[in-house]
Structure formats: C-alpha cells, structure tokens
Amino acid sequence: MEYIYAAMLLHTANQDINEENVKKVLEAAGSEADEARIKALIAALEDVDIEEAIAKTAVAAAAPAAAAA
Amino acid sequence: MEYIYAAMLLHTANQDINEENVKKVLEAAGSEADEARIKALIAALEDVDIEEAIAKTAVAAAAPAAAAA
Amino acid sequence: MEYIYAAMLLHTANQDINEENVKKVLEAAGSEADEARIKALIAALEDVDIEEAIAKTAVAAAAPAAAAA
Amino acid sequence: MEYIYAAMLLHTANQDINEENVKKVLEAAGSEADEARIKALIAALEDVDIEEAIAKTAVAAAAPAAAAA
Amino acid sequence: MEYIYAAMLLHTANQDINEENVKKVLEAAGSEADEARIKALIAALEDVDIEEAIAKTAVAAAAPAAAAA
Amino acid sequence: MEYIYAAMLLHTANQDINEENVKKVLEAAGSEADEARIKALIAALEDVDIEEAIAKTAVAAAAPAAAAA
Amino acid sequence: MPHVASWKKEEVESLKELIESHDVVGMANLSDIPAPQLQKMRRSLKDSAVVKMSRKTLMSLALSESKKENIADLEGHMEGQPAMIFTDMNPFKLYKILEASKTDAPAKAGSIAPADIVVPKGDTAFKPGPILGELQKVGIPAKIDKGKIVITNDKTIVAEGETISKEIASMLTRLEIFPMEVGIDLVAAYEDQTVYTSDVLTIDEEKTIADVQKAFTQALNLSVNAVIFNKESVPVLLQNANTKAMNLALNADVLTSKTRDMILAKAYSQMLAVASEVSGKDADAVDDELRE
Numbered sequence: 001m002e003y004i005y006a007a008m009l010l011h012t013a014n015q016d017i018n019e020e021n022v023k024k025v026l027e028a029a030g031s032e033a034d035e036a037r038i039k040a041l042i043a044a045l046e047d048v049d050i051e052e053a054i055a056k057t058a059v060a061a062a063a064p065a066a067a068a069a
Numbered sequence: 070m071e072y073i074y075a076a077m078l079l080h081t082a083n084q085d086i087n088e089e090n091v092k093k094v095l096e097a098a099g100s101e102a103d104e105a106r107i108k109a110l111i112a113a114l115e116d117v118d119i120e121e122a123i124a125k126t127a128v129a130a131a132a133p134a135a136a137a138a
Numbered sequence: 139m140e141y142i143y144a145a146m147l148l149h150t151a152n153q154d155i156n157e158e159n160v161k162k163v164l165e166a167a168g169s170e171a172d173e174a175r176i177k178a179l180i181a182a183l184e185d186v187d188i189e190e191a192i193a194k195t196a197v198a199a200a201a202p203a204a205a206a207a
Numbered sequence: 208m209e210y211i212y213a214a215m216l217l218h219t220a221n222q223d224i225n226e227e228n229v230k231k232v233l234e235a236a237g238s239e240a241d242e243a244r245i246k247a248l249i250a251a252l253e254d255v256d257i258e259e260a261i262a263k264t265a266v267a268a269a270a271p272a273a274a275a276a
Numbered sequence: 277m278e279y280i281y282a283a284m285l286l287h288t289a290n291q292d293i294n295e296e297n298v299k300k301v302l303e304a305a306g307s308e309a310d311e312a313r314i315k316a317l318i319a320a321l322e323d324v325d326i327e328e329a330i331a332k333t334a335v336a337a338a339a340p341a342a343a344a345a
Numbered sequence: 346m347e348y349i350y351a352a353m354l355l356h357t358a359n360q361d362i363n364e365e366n367v368k369k370v371l372e373a374a375g376s377e378a379d380e381a382r383i384k385a386l387i388a389a390l391e392d393v394d395i396e397e398a399i400a401k402t403a404v405a406a407a408a409p410a411a412a413a414a
Numbered sequence: 415m416p417h418v419a420s421w422k423k424e425e426v427e428s429l430k431e432l433i434e435s436h437d438v439v440g441m442a443n444l445s446d447i448p449a450p451q452l453q454k455m456r457r458s459l460k461d462s463a464v465v466k467m468s469r470k471t472l473m474s475l476a477l478s479e480s481k482k483e484n485i486a487d488l489e490g491h492m493e494g495q496p497a498m499i500f501t502d503m504n505p506f507k508l509y510k511i512l513e514a515s516k517t518d519a520p521a522k523a524g525s526i527a528p529a530d531i532v533v534p535k536g537d538t539a540f541k542p543g544p545i546l547g548e549l550q551k552v553g554i555p556a557k558i559d560k561g562k563i564v565i566t567n568d569k570t571i572v573a574e575g576e577t578i579s580k581e582i583a584s585m586l587t588r589l590e591i592f593p594m595e596v597g598i599d600l601v602a603a604y605e606d607q608t609v610y611t612s613d614v615l616t617i618d619e620e621k622t623i624a625d626v627q628k629a630f631t632q633a634l635n636l637s638v639n640a641v642i643f644n645k646e647s648v649p650v651l652l653q654n655a656n657t658k659a660m661n662l663a664l665n666a667d668v669l670t671s672k673t674r675d676m677i678l679a680k681a682y683s684q685m686l687a688v689a690s691e692v693s694g695k696d697a698d699a700v701d702d703e704l705r706e
Contacts, residue, residue, distance in 0.1 A: 001641060004648075004655045005078040006098075012071045013100035021099070028097030029075075029090070031082035034319070036312035037643065044648040053649035054656040070670045073663045077655070106250065108243030113666045122665040123658040139704060142689045143216040143681075144236075150209045151238035159236070166235030167213075167228070169220035175699065182695035191687045208667055211681045251669035257678055264679035277644050280633045281354040282374075288347050289376035297374070304373030305351075306366070307358035317642060324640045334631075334638035334650050346632075349625045353633070381610060388506030389622040402627040 002031045003041050011050045017042060071100045072110045080119050086111060140169045141179050149188045155180060209238045210248045218257050224249060278307045279317045287326050293318060347376045348386045356395050362387060422472060429476035429498065432464060436500040439485060440508060440603040445494030446519070447596055455515055455598060463501035463508065465598070473498055487609045491602035505603035509615035516597030520587045523580035531572040531586065531593040538563045538589065545588075552585050 006025040010017045019038050026033040075094040079086050088107050095102040144163040148155045157176050164171040213232040217224050226245050233240040282301040286293050295314050302309040351370040355362050364383050371378040433439055444452065444467065456465050470492055478486045501508050521531070533554050540546075540563040549556040555566045571586075572578050572593075578586075586593060602611045637647035638654070663673040664680075689704045 001651070001655055002078055002081045003641075003643070004651045005074050005081060005659075008652065008655060008659075009071060009074040009078060009094070009098045009100070012074060013095075013098045015099040024097045025078070025094060026082075028093045029078045029082045030084045031078070034316060036316035037320075040313055040316055040643040041648065044643045044645050047645055048648050048652070050652060053652040056649070056653055070659060070663070070672055073659045073668060073670055077659050077662065103250075105243045105246040109241070109247030110668060112241050112244050113668050114662075117662075117666045119662060122662045125661060125665055139219045139685060139689065139701065140216055142685045142692065142700065142704070143212050143219060146685060146688060147209060147212040147216060147232070147236045147238070150212060151233075151236045153237040162235045163216070163232060164220075166231045167216045167220045168222045169216070175701070178696050178699035179692060182692040182699040185695055186688065186691040188688055191691045192684045194687055208681060208684075211667060211669075211677055215678070215681050215685070248669060251674055255674060255678070260675040260678045261682045264675045277630075277633050277637065277646055278354055278357045280637050280642060280644065281350050281357060281629075284629075284633060284636065285347060285350040285354065285370070285374040285376070288350060289371075289374045291375040300373045301354070301370060302358075304369045305354045305358045306360040307354070320640045320642045324636075326636065329636045329639040330632040332635055332639050334635040334647070346625065346629060349629045353626065353629045380606065381608065381614065384504050384605075385506045385614075385617055386622075388504050388510055389617045389619055390626075391507065392510075392619060393623055393626060395626055398623050398626045399630045402630050 002026055002029065003037055006031075007041060007045060008050070017045055071095060071098070072106055075100075076110060076114060076119075077123075080123075086114055086119075140164055140167065141175060144169075145179060145183060146188065155183055209233060209236065210244055213238075214248060214252060215257070224252055278302060278305065279313060282307075283317060283321060283326075284330070293321055347371060347374070348382055351376075352386060352390060353395070362390055425468060426472050426476045426479070429466065429468060429473060430480060432466065432498070432500045433476060433480045433482065433485065436464075437502045438500070438505050438508060438603055438605045439482075439488065440499035440501070440505065441488045441491040441601050442497045442499050442512075443494040443599040443601055444497045445599075446522075446525075446594075447598070451517065451596065452598075458515065459511075462503055462511075463499050465497055465499050467495070467497040470496060482604070483607045484609060485604050488602060488604050491609070491611070493599075493601050496601075497598075499598070499600065499603075505605050505610055506615055506617055508603060509600050509612065510617055512598045512600050513616075516595040518592040519594040519596040520592050521578045521583040521594055523578060523583045525578055525583075525594060527572040527574055527576050527578055527593060528595060529574050529593070530570050531578070531591070533565060533569045533571050533586075533589060533591065535565045535567050535569075538565060548581075548585065552579075552581050554585070 003022065003026070006022050006029070007017050009025060010021050015021055019035070019042060022038050022041065023033045023035075026038075072091065072095070075091050075098070076086050078094055079090050084090055088104075088111060091107050091110065092102045092104075095107075141160065141164070144160050144167070145155050147163055148159050153159055157173075157180060160176050160180065161171045161173075164176075210229070210233070213229050213236070214224050216232055217228050222228055226242075226249060229245050229248065230240045233245075279298065279302070282298050282305070283293050285301055286297050291297055295311075295318060298314045298317065299309045299311075302314075348367065348371070351367050351374070352362050354370055355366050360366055364380075364387060367383045367386065368378045368380075371383075440463075442465070444465075447455075459465065473492070473496065474489050477489050480486070499508070503511075521527075538556075542558045542561065542563060546556055546558065546563055549563070549565075553571060554569055556563055557566055558564070571582060578593075600612060600615065602609050603615060604610075634646050634650065636642070637644055638650050641647075641651065643651070660673065662668070663670055664676060667677055669677055686704075689700050693700045693704060
C-alpha cells in the first residue's frame with residue numbers, strides 16, 4: 001500500500017503524481033520503489049478522480065450506520 | 070491529512086514514525102513540514118496501537134443520530 | 139456544559155473528579171464555578187460509568203464520515 | 208482527547224482558545240500539557256467555527272439514521 | 277484487468293503464472309503485453325494465495341464501519 | 346470459470362468474443378477448449394451487456410457491508 | 415433409390431442440398447403448433463433459418479446420404495411431428511431464439527404439464543353459480559365473497575410431468591390460465607461432427623450474468639488484495655487507504671482538515687452522552703440547556 005499512500009500524499013500536497021515524485025516519496029519513506037509498479041499505478045490513476053474515489057468510501061461507510069439505526 | 074498519510078506510509082514501509090522520518094517524507098512530497106504539527110502527530114500516535122487504530126472504525130458523533138432514530 | 143467537560147477532562151487525565159479538582163479546572167477555564175452544581179454533578183457521577191456512556195456514542199460512528207468527505 | 212476537551216471547555220466558557228488558556232486548563236486538570244500538541248490544536252482550530260462544525264456533523268449524523276429509522 | 281484475468285485463467289488451468297505464460301495468454305487475447313507490468317504482476321502474486329485473495333472481499337473499507345454499528 | 350475468464354479477458358482487451366478468439370486464449374492458457382462450451386458461452390453472452398453486469402456488481406459491493414451491520 | 419417416386423427423389427435431393435449448404439442442421443418437433451402460428455414463426459426466422467417439414471423416411475434418407483460426418487445421428491431425434499431446420503447460426507443461439515419465440519397456450523386434455531400448474535388465490539371473473547361446485551370438484555379452494563367467486567389459496571392443481579385431465583384442462587381455460595408453451599421444439603442440432611441435444615443447448619442467461627459478475631468480483635478482489643494496480647483496483651485501494659488513514663486520525667484524535675469537525679463533534683456528543691446519564695440521576699447536576 002506504500003504506493004497508494006505516496007500517491008495520496010502527493011495529491012494532498014497538490015503535487016503531480018508522476019514517476020519521479022512517487023519514487024522520491026517512497027525512497028524518503030525507506031520503501032523500495034519498483035519502477036513497474038509505479039508505472040502501473042500512474043497509468044491506473046490517469047482515469048481516476050482521487051477525490052471521487054475517496055468520497056465513495058464515505059458513502060459506503062455511511063450505509064451500515066443507517067442500517068444499524 | 071498529509072501528516073496522517075505520511076505516518077501511514079512510514080508504518081506500511083515498516084519505518085519508525087519519528088520526527089526525522091515524517092519530515093523527510095513530507096518534504097519529498099513537496100509538502101510543508103511544520104515542526105509543531107509533526108511533534109503533535111508523533112505525540113498523538115505514541116500511545117496508539119497503529120494497527121488497531123487503523124482497523125477500528127472511528128468513533129464520531131453519535132448522540133444526534135441516536136436521538137433521531 | 140462546562141461542568142461536564144471539566145469532569146471528562148479530569149476523567150481522561152486520570153484525576154479524581156472531586157469538588158476541588160472540578161473547581162480548579164473550571165476556574166482555569168475562566169468559568170464560574172457554582173458550588174452546589176459541582177456537588178450535584180459529583181454525586182450524580184458516582185453512579186455513572188463515564189467510559190460506558192462514551193462508548194455508547196459509537197453506535198452511529200460512520201455517518202459523519204460521509205458528510206466530511 | 209484532553210486537548211479537545213480543554214478546547215471545548217474554553218469554547219463553552221466563551222474564552223479564547225489560545226496557548227496560554229489551553230495550557231492553564233490542562234494543568235489544572237493535572238494533565239501533561241505538550242507544547243507541540245497545544246500549538247497543533249490551536250492551528251487546527253484557527254479557522255473553525257466550532258458551533259458550526261458541531262452542528263454540521265451532527266446533522267449529517269442524524270440524516271442517515273433518520274432515514275433508516 | 278487483463279493481467280489479472282490472464283493470471284486467473286492460468287491459475288484455473290493449473291498452469292504456472294510465469295512471464296512466458298502470462299505473455300502468451302495476453303497476446304492470444306490481442307492485448308498488449310508489457311514486460312514490466314507482467315513482471316510486477318508476477319512479483320505481486322508470488323506470496324499470494326490466489327484462491328484466498330479471490331474470495332476475500334476487496335471493499336474492506338466499509339466493513340469496520342459495519343462491525344462497529 | 347475458464348471460459349468466462351477468457352471472455353472477460355477478450356472484453357477487457359476490446360476484442361470480439363467469438364469462437365476463434367476464445368479458443369485461442371484458452372489454448373494459450375493450456376486449458377482444454379471444448380467447442381460446444383465455447384459456442385454456448387458466446388450465445389449466452391450475446392445478449393449480456395458485460396459493462397452493465399459489472400456496474401451492477403460494483404453497486405452490490407457496498408451492500409454486503411451494509412448487510413453486515 | 416429404386417421404386418421411389420420422382421417427387422420423393424427431388425425432395426431428398428433438396429434436403430441434401432440444404433444440409434450441405436448450412437453449417438447447422440436441427441431436428442425439431444412441430445407438434446401442437448397451430449398453422450397460423452407456424453406461419454408467423456417461419457416468417458420471423460426467414461432471414462436466419464429455413465424450416466422444412468417432410469416425411470420421416472425422406473429426412474432419414476437425406477441424412478444418411480449426407481457426407482457430413484455423424485449427421486445421421488439426428489435420425490434418432492425425430493419426435494412428434496419432426497421437421498428439419500437449416501441455419502448458419504450457432505446452434506445454441508438457434509435454440510435460444512426458438513425458445514424465446516414460444517407462446518402460452520391453453521391446456522389440452524391428456525397433455526403433460528411442462529411445469530407445476532398453479533391456480534393463484536384471488537378474485538375470479540365468475541359470478542356465484544354452479545361454477546363454484548365445479549371448481550371445488552377439481553380441487554380448487556373457492557368460496558363466495560362480496561358477490562364474486564374467490565379462490566382462497568394458491569393451489570398446485572397439476573404437478574410437473576403429470577397428465578392434465580379433461581375437467582382440469584377446461585377449468586384452466588375458463589380461468590384464463592394457459593399453462594402450455596407452444597412453439598418449435600428444437601430436439602437436437604448438428605454442427606461440425608457433433609449432435610447437441612436440447613439439454614445441452616439450454617442456456618441459463620442469468621447464470622451467465624452471475625458468472626460474469628463473479629469473474630469481475632474475483633478479479634477485483636485479487637487485484638486489491640494483492641495490491642496490483644489497475645483502473646478498477648486503484649479506486650478501491652484509495653478508498654481502503656483513506657478509510658485506514660481516517661480511522662487512525664480519528665482514533666488517535668489527530669486534527670486534520672478532514673477529521674477536525676468530526677473530532678469536535680465527537681467530544682460534543684460524548685459530553686451529551688455523559689450529561690444525559692448525569693441528568694438522569696439528578697437534573698440539577700447539569701445546566702438548563704442540557705436538561706431534557
């Protein structure tokens with residue numbers, strides 16, 4: 001999951017999620033930075049709206065609470 | 070959330086969540102690294118079992134919900 | 139509500155919830171400390187399990203997350 | 208939660224949530240008053256309308272529960 | 277998901293999930309077979325019990341919320 | 346499930362799900378390719394909107410979490 | 415072909431030609447199809463399939479004389495009023511189309527129930543009269559209610575596979591229950607050296623959709639659990655990461671832009687919870703605004 005957190009960190013800091021940046025963050029965290037995985041991540045993120053993806057979590061989280069009430 | 074993401078990144082990478090590491094990660098992500106906030110983060114996480122805290126659903130405002138139910 | 143917050147603060151700090159302590163906290167917060175009310179509070183709290191009362195608020199946990207996201 | 212309770216206490220007592228006040232309250236409650244955490248607390252609350260934050264979250268919490276009820 | 281389907285297909289057919297096989301399947305499906313991504317796939321699957329990973333729900337996100345409710 | 350996996354692979358790779366292609370993929374995966382089953386699959390998939398079926402799954406994904414509450 | 419009339423010879427030749435010129439040859443049963451309906455079906459199949467009725471002997475002859483391997487096996491699948499169907503479409507698809515074009519028809523005395531025949535409870539169009547006794551006689555629970563004859567319970571009147579009696583058939587028709595399906599029954603189909611029988615040709619579309627969904631879910635699960643990045647898994651991984659980060663921040667009471675309001679509200683609701691316990695013991699222990 002390091003890759004995902006690195007992407008989220010860059011996103012929150014308003015930085016480009018590109019190979020160089022992801023690698024830099026991972027290395028700062030003492031994590032191995034596999035080029036292929038970084039590439040796959042970036043390619044996958046191209047069509048993804050991070051804010052939207054995160055917002056969906058909350059929706060899913062809200063449902064059980066409602067059901068339990 | 071940058072500070073939390075940085076902490077999650079370090080935790081996932083099996084690194085110590087200490088001032089130096091958090092700062093390094095935040096800076097690599099091009100994020101401002103405020104010393105006081107880093108210190109506060111570390112202090113807040115000191116007594117927390119991170120694995121448990123991650124898995125446990127956060128407890129938030131319940132009373133009004135209960136009242137409505 | 140100050141009285142309750144004062145009591146919770148003492149509880150979280152592992153201090154006795156007694157007249158002297160509640161008064162000290164309220165005064166530090168610049169709040170008026172009504173003796174009779176403090177006494178009534180302390181008497182009432184004797185039969186209340188604060189942890190349990192707080193734990194009950196967990197029921198709707200997830201709902202606010204939705205709004206915040 | 209001590210820091211949060213201290214802030215809420217001051218807020219309820221219509222006092223400024225500043226370093227000095229938070230520290231005073233925490234110390235009166237026999238709690239350790241970590242400077243960094245106090246600073247982080249104050250920074251985080253700076254632009255926050257506490258009443259609104261509470262009301263907003265509470266409303267959100269109630270909505271799904273109400274729907275289910 | 278092509279890479280995943282290719283891996284699942286090989287797994288179900290009791291074939292080794294190795295570079296050569298994944299490539300062969302992807303090419304048969306008229307899909308581009310990126311060497312780096314194949315390598316990343318194989319590395320990621322190395323320590324994974326595929327049967328288990330297939331069955332375990334991915335949307336873990338909401339589960340803790342449900343559990344708490 | 347090999348036949349379905351093969352079909353999904355072709356679908357994801359934007360290739361026609363026809364006898365020839367399914368057979369090619371299955372054989373590349375070292376799987377036996379039974380002509381009748383391939384034909385049955387293709388006839389069955391003709392009226393199935395794979396994207397729609399997938400979209401429904403995604404919606405359902407959130408449901409079990411809710412159900413668990 | 416000695417002693418065979420020339421029209422028969424021609425018909426066999428024409429069948430053989432059709433066999434040779436189509437990938438798929440089906441053997442169907444046309445029993446019980448009213449002529450107008452058969453006409454309609456033929457018309458709707460016009461562009462995709464040819465339906466040819468002929469004598470059994472002539473069809474057998476054509477099949478046995480065909481050079482296509484194993485096609486003679488179709489002979490064993492002549493049932494009722496057999497007819498041959500010629501098409502180039504996938505035999506599974508042919509079966510699906512024929513099944514879909516079947517229509518409901520009234521029960522006939524002596525025919526076999528294709529499935530359980532249920533008379534549903536509820537109002538009927540019948541006015542009170544001797545029909546009540548007739549219903550009861552065939553085992554349908556009925557009574558008079560508000561000037562109408564009402565069936566009181568769902569009743570399975572003929573089980574699957576049982577023969578429909580004359581009385582029941584006529585009653586079902588009067589109740590406007592049409593339990594039979596009429597259409598071209600494809601008994602078997604030949605393609606590429608193989609004869610597929612109807613049990614093999616049946617497609618369960620719902621199961622196919624369920625399988626597609628299962629495959630996708632499995633692929634998504636595997637991608638997420640093994641942290642393999644693709645378009646589908648990354649949003650879920652982001653969600654999971656966000657949930658974990660939020661859990662950590664909220665449980666450790668770390669104030670961030672996203673957790674601040676919630677943590678404040680948490681403190682407030684905890685205070686309310688304690689206050690409510692306290693006021694339950696002594697209303698004077700809390701201030702006015704907290705009194706319930």
